[in-house]
Amino acid sequence: MSFSGAKLALFLGADLLVIKRDDRPDIPYPGYWDLPGGGREGDETPQACALRETYEEVRLSLVASDLTWSNSYRRPRGLVWFFVSHQPAELQQQVRLGDEGQCWQLMRPQAYCDHPLAVPHFAGxxxxxxGRLSG
Known part of the structure; x- marks a missing residue:
């Protein structure tokens, strides 16, 4: 299966864990609020990509069975997978920022969707x- 990367909407309780991207001109969406995830390495699966990136970025070790919903969509650089995981709010005590990003915080999901500095395609x-949850 060919894909370029994977992202994870990680809910800790009712809130979404978001990471403020580095403010560098050589990356897409500098300074925007991002979700854990990133580019594929080697021949890893979409799930393995999302889980590895989540550990690298916020030091949380999740497993494939923690991923409860997924969708793939096309971007200019190829197919991207979008996963969702719902975890207990208490897990926030274990979050540690990795070597990417300026900071992390919890944000209400709708607030992320409406935020002017949310990465647009992740907000979508x-x-x-x-919408699937409420519909």
Missing amino acids: QLRDYL
């Missing part, structure tokens, strides 16, 4: 997911 995927 999250809206789709939230």
Whole structure:
């Protein structure tokens, strides 16, 4: 299966864990609020990519069975997978920022979708997911 990367909408309780991207001109969406995830390495699966990136970025060790919903969509650099995981709010005590990003915080899901500095295509995927929950 060919894909370029994977992202994870990680809910800790009712809130979404978001990471403020580094403010560097050589990356897409500098300074925007991002979700854990990133580019594929080697021949890893979409799930393995999302889980590895989540550990690297916020030091949380999740497993494939923690991923409860997924969707793939096309971007200019190829197919991207979008996953969702719902975890207990207490897990926030274990979050440690990795070597990417300026900071992390918890944000209400709708607040992320509406935020002017949310990465637009991730906000769109999250809206789709939230719409399925309420619909």
